[in-house]
Amino acid sequence: MNTKLRPKMDFDQLFAEHDADFTKSEQKIVDFFRRNMDEAPFLSAAEIAQRLNLSEATMVRFARTLGFESYPALREALQENFRSRMTHSARLRGRIHDLREAGDIFERLVASEIDYLTEAMQTLDRECLNAAVELLRTHKRVFIFGLGPSVSLVDLLHIRLTRVGKQAVRLDTSGQEILEPMLLMGKDDLLIAIGFFNLTPTMQLVLNHANQRQTPVILVTDTLGPLVSEKANVVLAARRGPVSAFHSLTVPMTIINALLLALSSADQENVMAHLDQLDQMRAKLRGAS
Template structure:
């Protein structure tokens, strides 16, 4: 819903609305135009004109789309994929969807930000990864690959107070890489809050171009996964993670190659005694 809002020629007042609405979706759903105008110190005419400027017919049209997003369930997302595939080739359709997500991710990938993230990871005393839900596989991939460079990654608990058991150790010279998909979780909010006191660097990987509290992260990387009501692919986030892994390896090329050569030597020496997992 908000993918092109950063590129639309909004007026200053419309830009205020474009910043407010994504951060207050559930409130906006039940607010009148007058209530929105009063809270932001704008005229009701400015609010009324905003919807068309943002690509909607009127406030009701926007709220219907927003309500549909909130009501989207896993079954609705799967049904959407099935309907889009129809009687056609599933592999071909998934390839088209994946290609779209990769193109979108690449379009918004800022080389300078990516390099900053690579340097932060390379220089970190300790890297922590917050990877709730389906992001767990991305953390596993990152930990496995980075271990080959001699870099250890600590994964944080996905929810609840157990997160604090790891977060309490994060401080200056550390990096916390957090995945923030669809909505702002309380755990992500805690990570962003505590960063101001502890001094660690926060790298946020998100699938929302306008994500709540993203301004509190040091580095924000966007990964396309489709709209909220669509089946969410992990192709885009995987692309980001592999860029980070390879970037770290290239930044310390000689050190990385020595580690990989050592791995190959050990494989040649003990490979016959150890089964491949």
């Protein structure tokens, strides 16, 4: 049976309905979910199994006991349930409450950003970062996708990539305007897709189109990697703090800055030539004014 839960279904109710079916090991999993309902949906079976000193096979059996075909199917339903409950306003209210409770809002915010950056140092896969740099180095035209708050990251990438000689194409609208530039995408191009928390229909469309055109994909994300990793050549994933919190863009912006600096180092001759040319043009512009 393939259980498909309604977005706002109570998982406590589902656990209660199957309580008599759980083994002792599976009851440990239930207890873990009940204590960690904000974090658990975004952990893999291996991560939870390690924390509980269980096997991954036990995690799979647990999902099937609940009526799911696999553990990834259960996790997808848990994430859907979480996202339906955790609205932007709820996350912001919670964040403001936490900061006020701690006292100085600015001080606590800076401290939490430092904590998230420190965590990102441990979790960002350096081999993936190196692979992303190589894709950037070897592709002239780069499409950059991002919506909502991620548009500021699109701006950053567009400016910096243009400065080092790349042809950067923005994909930062969710309407029909995004379709025309997408038609230019081909196998000799590169797509950098930026997305967090929700896998939007527009993001799905862009990723599917890139795959159809055989365009390599770099995905910058926090929790979406497991959902769309098969659509990306490289996933640059780092958590931005608790999933239920209101997030800034400090961590993904740092990842992008690291990517751009590593590109400049790997392709220094070409990058410096373009920057020198830019400086010359700026000097001429100043002289003409």
